[in-house]
Every structure is written in structure tokens, then in C-alpha cells.
Amino acid sequence: VQLVESGGGLAQPGGSLRLSCAASGFTFSSYAMGWFRQAPGKEEREFVAAITYNSGTTYYSDSVKGRFTISRENAKNTLWLQMNNVKPGGAGVYSCAARGGYDTDSWYYTTARIYDYWGQGTQVTVSS
Secondary structure, eight states: OEEEEEOOEEEOTTOOEEEEEEEESSOGGGEEEEEEEEOTTOOSOEEEEEEOTTSSOEEEOTTTTTTEEEEEEGGGTEEEEEEOSOOGGGOEEEEEEEEESOOSSTHHHHOGGGOSEEOOOEEEEEOO
8 A cells, every 4th residue: 555645845825735645555436535734843643634535525624624625536546635825834744644434424534543544744844
């Protein structure tokens, strides 16, 4: 199983970045996918966004709602996170994660510890 993130880098406050996550080694189309952020100096991963296996439902943290968009294309085994109007507090390592199964409770999508597979992450820095 591999999840490989790309697209991180330096963004100015108010700027945009698009993160990608390339998946392989599992049936991507059967897995929910999420993005999590590890802020500088913190160990825990903070939920950012998630999407069900068929893109039917998306979930966002309150801090990114209206600014970030999660999307996927199952035919390409790829997940994206479009980040608009980035804020200095949004810096950190962004990781994509995969979780098998389908649930209607948002807890199953926003809780890092129940995800099955993780990528190594891509660094996002926000600075003027």
C-alpha cells in the first residue's frame, strides 16, 4: 500500500495550494479518504477534510470550511485538497489517509486513529 502526497510548499497568506495524493496497492474506490494536518511542534494529527468512497459526502473542519475543497477521481486513484485563502495557522505537514468501509456518522471520517493507511505527508508553509 502506498499513499504519496505532493503539492506542498510555500504559500502567502490568502494564497492557494493544491495538494495531491496518489494511491496504490489497494482498492482506492472502496475507501474513504481524508486529509489531516500535523501542526509544527504538535504530535497529534488534526482533521482537515474527508470524502466518502464515491464522493457522495464530504466533511470539513470548521476552520477550513468554505476555503478548502476535497475531491477524488477513482479512475486515477487520486485524491486532492484545494486550499484557498490559506492562513498562517494552517501551516504543517498534510497527510492523506485511507479508511475502508462506509458509515454515516461523521466520527468515522474525522477521527485519525481509525484510518488504515497513511502517507508520509507534504509540508505546507504559510508566510509572506
